[in-house]
Amino acid sequence: MAANIGTSVETSSGTGTLGGGRKPELDLAGADWLSSSQGVGDVQIAFVEGYIAMRDGRQPEGPVLVFTPAEWRAFVLGARDGEFDLT
Numbered sequence: 001m002a003a004n005i006g007t008s009v010e011t012s013s014g015t016g017t018l019g020g021g022r023k024p025e026l027d028l029a030g031a032d033w034l035s036s037s038q039g040v041g042d043v044q045i046a047f048v049e050g051y052i053a054m055r056d057g058r059q060p061e062g063p064v065l066v067f068t069p070a071e072w073r074a075f076v077l078g079a080r081d082g083e084f085d086l087t
Helices: 069-080
Strands: 043-048 051-056 064-067
Touching: 051 069, 064 069
Parallel strands: none
Antiparallel strands: 043 051, 051 064
């Protein structure tokens, strides 16, 4: 779902979430978006209202993925283990 800076975003229909519940609408207007420490990555994350939001820094007005802390942990651990390595 597309997100515009300064608007609330409906983040999930609730299907397929680890908690099985519906995620609330988040106001991303005041989100502090963080980039990688090297400054070369295009992925940005923000910690908002107990959730983790992720977007493409080259398209900040584009879609935003929202994770619960458990979903974020599973994603980060999977990335560290190479689950998403396409090489």
